[in-house]
Amino acid sequence: MSTFTHHIFVCINQRPQEDPRGCCADRGSERLHAFFKKEVDRLGLKGTVRANKAGCLDHCEYGPSIVIYPEGVWYWVGSEADVTEIMERHIVKGERVERLLMPGHKPGEKA
């Protein structure tokens, strides 16, 4: 049985086109989830870090939305380059990627 150091939850929620809230799936989150998995492999973290598909994380207006545990750090992710930066800085080095922190989850902000 694997013991994971991190779980990365990636919202892949899909809503109807007419829904005013929009959704992460329409902004490419399935592709980004797949890229997180590729990055886990590239960095040799399979069995240590898990990128999970998630339902709506209730931050739809800022998505694609992710949250990383055990830290409970929230990010919005717009591109594969963002995924790589989160993997290399947050997961590997234990840093925070300030520019990608979800609004409402930045230092000094109330969620």
Ligand code: FES
């Ligand atoms: S649809 Fe992704 S956070 Fe709600």
